[in-house]
Amino acid sequence: MEILVTGGSGYIGSHTVIELINFGYKVVVVDNLCNSKIESLKRVEKLTNSKIPFYKLDVRDKKALKKIFEKHDIYAVIHFAGLKSVSDSIINPTYYYDVNVGGAICIMQLVQEFACKSFIFSSSATVYGNPSKVPIKETFPLCAVNPYGRSKLMVENILQDMLLANTDCKIALLRYFNPVGAHVSGLIGENPKNTPNNLMPYISQVAIGKLDKLKIFGADYNTSDGTGVRDYIHVIDLARGHIKALEYLENNQLLIANLGTGKGYSVLDLIKTFEATTKKKIPYEIVARRKGDVATCYTDTSYAFKKLNWQAKYKLDKMCKDTWRWQKNNPNGY
Numbered sequence: 001m002e003i004l005v006t007g008g009s010g011y012i013g014s015h016t017v018i019e020l021i022n023f024g025y026k027v028v029v030v031d032n033l034c035n036s037k038i039e040s041l042k043r044v045e046k047l048t049n050s051k052i053p054f055y056k057l058d059v060r061d062k063k064a065l066k067k068i069f070e071k072h073d074i075y076a077v078i079h080f081a082g083l084k085s086v087s088d089s090i091i092n093p094t095y096y097y098d099v100n101v102g103g104a105i106c107i108m109q110l111v112q113e114f115a116c117k118s119f120i121f122s123s124s125a126t127v128y129g130n131p132s133k134v135p136i137k138e139t140f141p142l143c144a145v146n147p148y149g150r151s152k153l154m155v156e157n158i159l160q161d162m163l164l165a166n167t168d169c170k171i172a173l174l175r176y177f178n179p180v181g182a183h184v185s186g187l188i189g190e191n192p193k194n195t196p197n198n199l200m201p202y203i204s205q206v207a208i209g210k211l212d213k214l215k216i217f218g219a220d221y222n223t224s225d226g227t228g229v230r231d232y233i234h235v236i237d238l239a240r241g242h243i244k245a246l247e248y249l250e251n252n253q254l255l256i257a258n259l260g261t262g263k264g265y266s267v268l269d270l271i272k273t274f275e276a277t278t279k280k281k282i283p284y285e286i287v288a289r290r291k292g293d294v295a296t297c298y299t300d301t302s303y304a305f306k307k308l309n310w311q312a313k314y315k316l317d318k319m320c321k322d323t324w325r326w327q328k329n330n331p332n333g334y
């Protein structure tokens, strides 16, 4: 019995593949490599001393995907494959819906056809839109405010409809907060193809000298220092949340859980911690707010803890340290 990991050579996928193998699962990876390199999986193989079956294909290519389901005994699917840039989704919404919704539907149809037991979906805290208060609970109203967030919400809804129609397949919707950090080996980490959209890789590229300075989008939010507050979670903690979700689905039909640390840090907090742990200076300038950014976003961790007996264990300094090790050892990524 194997776990199919779509998008398994990407940032969160590659770290999750390591954890899955460490926990004794057999893994099959599909990825079209549109935002990753096969080198990440080669390094995962090295780190886990294993051979990982890999198929370069687009998750919208149902015919090709079906062959994987025929060849392997797929017990569960963890669906990471998708596009993740909010700004790109605003520029090219139909492409985002095609990949994120169309790709998920394609996999879901095969999951039904081959009677897979579990499906874990990478959702996002963006499905809460601009929440009226924090910490964010899973029961808060859902309100996506951009095509990326809407694509996540659509898939969440379709999966729950599938659950109603097909009681055999169990479903987890995991809403990630802000994954950062890298594997402690410094061999795998986040590898943005272009200028990073996310804060941590941006900071680490400033630290290594690839970018001049960080732009802070807004310092006039209603937060302790005026900059946006986010819930940063170490990617390994996040990966382990997927293992817990797999275990939970053994005896349960549906899981909807936020995965974060429950602590909010401002942009300036993150810069200070990065500087203190790495001894690198991060020059920055404050510019206008970015459309669509919320002031504060962090999760209530009690539900995930209660249901999964899971909580993030790594702190912000470890997230910075591991990011920097990866960046320093791989200045140009993979």
Ligand SMILES: NC(=O)c1ccc[n+]([C@@H]2O[C@H](COP(=O)([O-])OP(=O)(O)OC[C@H]3O[C@@H](n4cnc5c(N)ncnc54)[C@H](O)[C@@H]3O)[C@@H](O)[C@H]2O)c1
Residues within 6 Å of the ligand: 006, 007, 008, 009, 010, 011, 012, 013, 030, 031, 032, 033, 034, 035, 036, 037, 057, 058, 059, 060, 079, 080, 081, 082, 083, 084, 099, 103, 122, 123, 124, 125, 176, 177, 178, 179, 198
């Ligand atoms: N990183 C974050 O901040 C974050 C936060 C919340 C949710 N998520 C979600 O988690 C998932 C993984 O994110 P990530 O940060 O690892 O991103 P990533 O881009 O590093 O990984 C996604 C992988 O999917 C692959 N892929 C994309 N489209 C594909 C397609 N049509 N067919 C096959 N493979 C395809 C890419 O090549 C890449 O390897 C995504 O669905 C993303 O939306 C990420």
